[in-house]
Amino acid sequence: MTDNRITVAITGASGAPYGLRLIECLLAQKQKVLLLISSAARVVLATEQNLKLSAAPQQAAEQLVDYFTQRGCVLSSQQLNVYGKEDWFSPVASGSAAPKRMIICPCSTSTLSALATGSSNTLIERAADVVMKERGQLIVVPREAPLSTLHLQNMLQLSQLGVTVMPASPGFYHQPQSIDDLIDFMVARMLDHLGLEQNLVRRWGYGNAKESF
Known part of the structure; x- marks a missing residue:
């Protein structure tokens, strides 16, 4: 049986629109999203998208369902479940129940x-650690500039562990007309x-037509 679940985490880097658009596209494809939002991410969402989410997971889920609707x-x-940062009884906290796919964006x-040092102090960190130890698929989408040597070393460490590091660096060959x-x-x-x-x-190399969900 195909597992259509995916863990999505939004952390405090700039780039909240990437995370929201990703979730929207996943929901449109009938994926089940297990969403983790850090405290800093709520600040960024309010700043960049004027989306003020409750710290209570159930209320945040209702707000997001309304937003996407x-x-x-x-x-x-x-389709959309939100978990608190210390919800250790959530599926993502255990290798026996967690989805095999996770993306942290941004x-x-x-x-x-x-992640590079194996910390599991929050549910986001634990969920990512579970995916890595279970040999699942973990994608991280960092958004920072410039990058320090420590940032680059951490990315290298994660890449060597099998994590896909995908910086939020959009291309321009498709001739973008808007943000x-x-x-x-990137999505x-x-x-x-x-x-x-x-x-x-x-x-x-496959034509110029652009469609949208």
């Missing part, structure tokens, strides 16, 4: 450091690596 996404109440440099086009470029690459279909951005 207003954007035209049709989803069931079972991924702060402090989260990179925690949304730049966001979609399209994320979907590619998750093995999911995407019609957000035309592929190199």
Whole structure:
């Protein structure tokens, strides 16, 4: 039986629109999203998207369902579950129950450091550690500039452990006309690596038409 579950974590780096658009596309493809949001991420979401999420997981889930519904996404109440940062009884906290796929978007440099050193002080860190130890798929999307030597060393360490490091660096060969086009470029690459279909951005050498979910 195919597991359509995926853990998504949003941390405190700039780039909240990437995370929200990714979730929207996952929900549109009927994926079940297990969402983790750090305290710093809530600040960034409010700053960058004017989306003020409750610290209570159930209330945050209801807010997000309303947000995505207003954007035209049709989803069931079972498709999106939000967990608190110390919800140690959530599925993502155990290798016996966690999804085999996880993406942290955006991924702060402090989260990179925690993952590279095996820290599990928060549920996000524990969930990522579970995916790594279970030999699942972990993608991190850092958004920082410039990168210090420590940042680069942490990325190298994670890459050597099998983690896909995908910096939020949109391309321009698709001739973007808006910020949304730049966001979609990165989300399209994320979907590619998750093995999911995407019609957000035309592929190199395959015509010029752009479709959208």
